[in-house]
Amino acid sequence: xxxxxxxxxxxxxxxxxxxxxxxxxxxxxxxxxxxxxxxxxxxxxxxxxxxxxxxxxxxxxxxxxxxxxxxxxxxxxxxxxxxxxxxxxxxxxxxxxxxxxxxxxxxxxxxxxxxxx
Numbered sequence: 001x002x003x004x005x006x007x008x009x010x011x012x013x014x015x016x017x018x019x020x021x022x023x024x025x026x027x028x029x030x031x032x033x034x035x036x037x038x039x040x041x042x043x044x045x046x047x048x049x050x051x052x053x054x055x056x057x058x059x060x061x062x063x064x065x066x067x068x069x070x071x072x073x074x075x076x077x078x079x080x081x082x083x084x085x086x087x088x089x090x091x092x093x094x095x096x097x098x099x100x101x102x103x104x105x106x107x108x109x110x111x112x113x114x115x116x117x
Contacts, residue, residue: 007038007045011058018058021098025056025063028104033111050117053110062091063098067106074109078102 004010011022022045029036029047036049044057044064055066062084069088072079079102084091092098 004040004043006040010040010045014058017094018063021063021092021094022056022058024098024100025065025103028100029054029107032104032107036111049111049114051114053114054107061095062093065090065092065103065106067110070113071106071110075102075106078105 004013007026011019011026014022026038026045033047033049033053036047036053039046039048041048041052041055044055044066046055047053052068054068054071055064057064057066066089072085072088072090078099079085079090082099083093092103
């Protein structure tokens with residue numbers, strides 16, 4: 001696995017829609033949680049606020065979004081039947097609109113959760 005020094009370095013390896021969506025998620029998280037810090041954790045972009053807030057990553061066919069187990073479980077009604085998901089992960093396919101409103105709800109939830117730590 002390649003070691004990236006920062007989120008810019010990670011995102012800049014991509015082009016087209018993957019890069020666009022990674023930049024959009026990054027901007028959204030920065031807007032909702034401006035006090036969160038950026039780092040690379042598990043080899044992917046991570047926002048940190050009293051613990052890991054969310055991770056995200058680019059792939060050939062989807063964007064991986066990692067809000068943790070509670071971040072997925074809390075929004076199962078919005079995720080189930082629409083996206084591939086597992087305990088702490090949601091996959092947003094590149095051939096569909098990115099669900100910005102859902103991502104925003106999850107990030108707001110996780111931000112409140114982490115702020116109260």
